[in-house]
Amino acid sequence: MQLIDIVEIKGRLIVESGLRIGAGDSEMRIGGLDNPIIKHPHTLEPYIPGSSIKGKVRSLLEMKSGLMAITKGKPVSLKDLENLADNNLIKIGHKILKLFGAGGAEGEKIEEIGPTRASFADCPLTHQWRQKSLQEGLAFTEVKSENSINRIRGVAENPRQMERVPAGAEFEFRVTLKKFQDNGNPDGEELENLLLEGLKLLQLDALGGCGSRGYGRIRLELENPYHQKFLNSQPFPQEG
Numbered sequence: 264m265q266l267i268d269i270v271e272i273k274g275r276l277i278v279e280s281g282l283r284i285g286a287g288d289s290e291m292r293i294g295g296l297d298n299p300i301i302k303h304p305h306t307l308e309p310y311i312p313g314s315s316i317k318g319k320v321r322s323l324l325e326m327k328s329g330l331m332a333i334t335k336g337k338p339v340s341l342k343d344l345e346n347l348a349d350n351n352l353i354k355i356g357h358k359i360l361k362l363f364g365a366g367g368a369e370g371e372k373i374e375e376i377g378p379t380r381a382s383f384a385d386c387p388l389t390h391q392w393r394q395k396s397l398q399e400g401l402a403f404t405e406v407k408s409e410n411s412i413n414r415i416r417g418v419a420e421n422p423r424q425m426e427r428v429p430a431g432a433e434f435e436f437r438v439t440l441k442k443f444q445d446n447g448n449p450d451g452e453e454l455e456n457l458l459l460e461g462l463k464l465l466q467l468d469a470l471g472g473c474g475s476r477g478y479g480r481i482r483l484e485l486e487n488p489y490h491q492k493f494l495n496s497q498p499f500p501q502e503g
Contacts, residue, residue, distance in 0.1 A: 264377055268442040270455060272462075274485035276311065276386055276436040281407060281427035282479050284315050284471040300404060300426045308393070309403055309428045311470070313383030316438075319470055320461035321363045327464065328355045341365060341372045358457050361450065362440075380441045380454055386434035405429045427478065436483060438462075459493040466494065 286301040302309050321338065325331045330339045330352060344356045357376065364379035365372075388396075388403070396403060404426050410419040440458060442451030462483060469479035485491045 264443050264445045266441060267444045267449060268451060270440040270442060270451070271437065272440065272458070272485060272487065272490055273435075273437040274483060274487075274491075275389060276434040277482045277484065278428055278430055278432040278434075278480075279482055280430050280477055280480040281405065282311075282432070282471050282481065283425060283427045283473055284311060298423065298425050300428065303387070308388055309432075310388070311386035311434055313385045313438075315471065316386070316465070317363065317381070317383040319468070320458075320465055321359065323464040323468060324359055324457065324461045327460075328352065328359070330356055330359070338363075341376070358454060362454055362458055377443060377445070378441065380443075381458055382439045382441075384437040384439075386436055389433045389435050392433040402429070403432070425473070436485075456493070459490060463494050463496070 283298075284301050286299045300309055301312065322331070325334070325339055330343070333347070333352075334340075334343050339356050339359060341360065344353050347353050347356075360376045362379075362381045365376050395401070405428075407425045407427055408422065409425055410422040412418070413420050438458065440451070440455055442449060442454075444450075466482060468474065470481050471479040473479065483494060485494065
């Protein structure tokens with residue numbers, strides 16, 4: 264297996280509705296937020312962890328392929344593929360594992376997958392958006408108050424405050440893809456298209472928490488015209 268190229272998929276990730284990726288802060292502070300978002304520990308600026316994008320893209324691809332139903336929501340593994348009779352599912356499963364990696368518990372079987380191809384970088388605020396926010400006095404985050412409604416009594420209950428990145432914020436986006444050649448057969452193009460398909464699904468779904476309540480809608484603007492054209496195409500076959 265020989266590394267023959269590293270492709271870069273990069274551009275801007277634009278937030279179209281409040282984006283929330285929780286910090287997991289277990290410490291309660293007087294006057295503090297119930298649900299803060301993740302921020303850089305030095306600058307306190309919000310950023311998007313690469314792991315959040317990777318996990319969501321992988322789950323969407325497994326959902327579309329039908330593998331998620333077989334694994335009952337867990338990430339697909341080589342062991343899951345062993346007992347499948349559907350060759351198409353086995354092939355897509357192997358591609359997903361090549362893109363996102365297989366766990367160390369796979370043992371020697373991991374050799375048939377090889378190194379993880381896709382590497383998702385953390386996404387900081389773009390320089391342009393940071394400068395615009397500072398010059399115009401715009402906040403990097405917003406606080407959205409939420410509650411549940413008692414449908415019989417008609418009153419609000421369980422108030423909570425949710426911190427979010429506001430719509431319009433822009434982040435740097437970057438994913439690299441390793442392309443290998445094994446016994447004269449390159450595997451890069453199919454995996455590149457599969458990765459782009461996952462990013463396309465991400466644009467149609469949501470990133471971060473509370474997606475069913477309208478949070479986390481994003482748009483990608485990629486520098487490479489082929490990558491952008493792929494994102495703008497239809498992800499599901501049309502009937503008729």
